[in-house]
Amino acid sequence: MDFVSNFATHYNYWLVIVLMMTGFYLVISRPNMVKQLIGLSLFQASVFILYISFAYVADGTAPILAEGQEIYANPLPHVLILTAIVVGIATTAVGLALVVRIHRAFGTIEENEIQDMGRHS
Amino acid sequence: MIDVLDYVMLFFLAATAIGIVRLRGLIAVVMLSGIYSLLAASLFVILDAPDVALTEAAVGVGAATVLMLGTVALTTREEKPVRFRPLPLVVVVVTGIVLIYGTLSLPPFGAADVPARLHVSPLYLAEGYEQTGVPNIVTAVLASYRGFDTLGEVVVIMAAGVGVIALLAGRRSGQGEKGE
Numbered sequence: 001m002d003f004v005s006n007f008a009t010h011y012n013y014w015l016v017i018v019l020m021m022t023g024f025y026l027v028i029s030r031p032n033m034v035k036q037l038i039g040l041s042l043f044q045a046s047v048f049i050l051y052i053s054f055a056y057v058a059d060g061t062a063p064i065l066a067e068g069q070e071i072y073a074n075p076l077p078h079v080l081i082l083t084a085i086v087v088g089i090a091t092t093a094v095g096l097a098l099v100v101r102i103h104r105a106f107g108t109i110e111e112n113e114i115q116d117m118g119r120h121s
Numbered sequence: 122m123i124d125v126l127d128y129v130m131l132f133f134l135a136a137t138a139i140g141i142v143r144l145r146g147l148i149a150v151v152m153l154s155g156i157y158s159l160l161a162a163s164l165f166v167i168l169d170a171p172d173v174a175l176t177e178a179a180v181g182v183g184a185a186t187v188l189m190l191g192t193v194a195l196t197t198r199e200e201k202p203v204r205f206r207p208l209p210l211v212v213v214v215v216t217g218i219v220l221i222y223g224t225l226s227l228p229p230f231g232a233a234d235v236p237a238r239l240h241v242s243p244l245y246l247a248e249g250y251e252q253t254g255v256p257n258i259v260t261a262v263l264a265s266y267r268g269f270d271t272l273g274e275v276v277v278i279m280a281a282g283v284g285v286i287a288l289l290a291g292r293r294s295g296q297g298e299k300g301e
Binding site: 006009010011012013014015016017018019020021022023024025026028029030031032034035037038039041042045048049052053054055056057058060061062063064065066071072073074075076077078079081082083085086087088089090091092093094096097098099100101103108109110113 | 123127131134138139141142150151154157165169171177181184185189191192195196197200201203206212216217221225230235237246249250256257258259262274277281284285288
């Protein structure tokens with residue numbers, strides 16, 4: 001495999017994927033719903049970092065026009081991620097409201113305990 | 122220089138993420154997730170995306186942390202211990218390897234002549250100032266070229282607000298009715 005020779009040029013993507021998978025692990029391994037939502041937001045933030053990495057250009061600057069500057073970072077991913085951050089907090093807010101509602105109804109936010117309730121009654 | 126900063130930030134992010142996985146006190150976990158967002162915002166500054174960094178700092182560090190703390194205060198402060206099961210770890214490792222394999226066909230980090238830079242973004246950079254009068258191209262695209270996207274974003278926020286109100290303002294019923 002040519003993994004080793006690619007490390008110098010792709011390390012950023014790989015480390016971001018490690019972060020992403022940490023969030024994914026929280027989502028699928030923990031029954032606690034707050035922890036799952038935090039895992040989801042970790043995953044989300046890592047995807048943002050991946051997109052911003054795509055936009056980055058070596059020796060460039062931020063896409064704010066200035067005299068004597070030729071190379072700028074790609075503005076399009078920045079715009080997409082600005083929108084995604086705001087939409088992300090909206091979905092997180094709805095998820096957290098659902099968690100509060102579930103806690104009111106069942107007295108717990110552990111997924112396995114709620115499933116056990118269904119099984120025993 | 123940028124490479125070193127990039128490494129350091131990604132290392133801190135990974136350390137924070139591992140802390141989030143291992144800790145069980147939810148308030149500490151929420152605080153760490155705020156720190157994670159702040160580190161991500163710093164990384165955005167390093168990667169030449171100051172607009173995104175400001176938004177992430179305001180939304181990810183501020184609003185998200187407040188909402189999560191509110192949820193923890195309304196529900197429970199401690200995660201119950203879980204038995205370690207190998208299946209999620211296997212799934213995650215396999216997915217990660219597949220994704221890393223996928224990145225091998227991506228252009229190198231920081232390259233200038235990538236396909237993503239050849240279509241509309243050079244147009245925005247070349248003509249954005251003349252057409253909109255805004256030197257910050259991200260703002261020009263967000264508010265002018267893609268103004269309808271931003272309108273849609275506001276609609277999503279409103280829908281989420283309505284959803285949260287509908288979920289939380291309803292009549293309380295059922296067991297386990299504790300606290301406000």
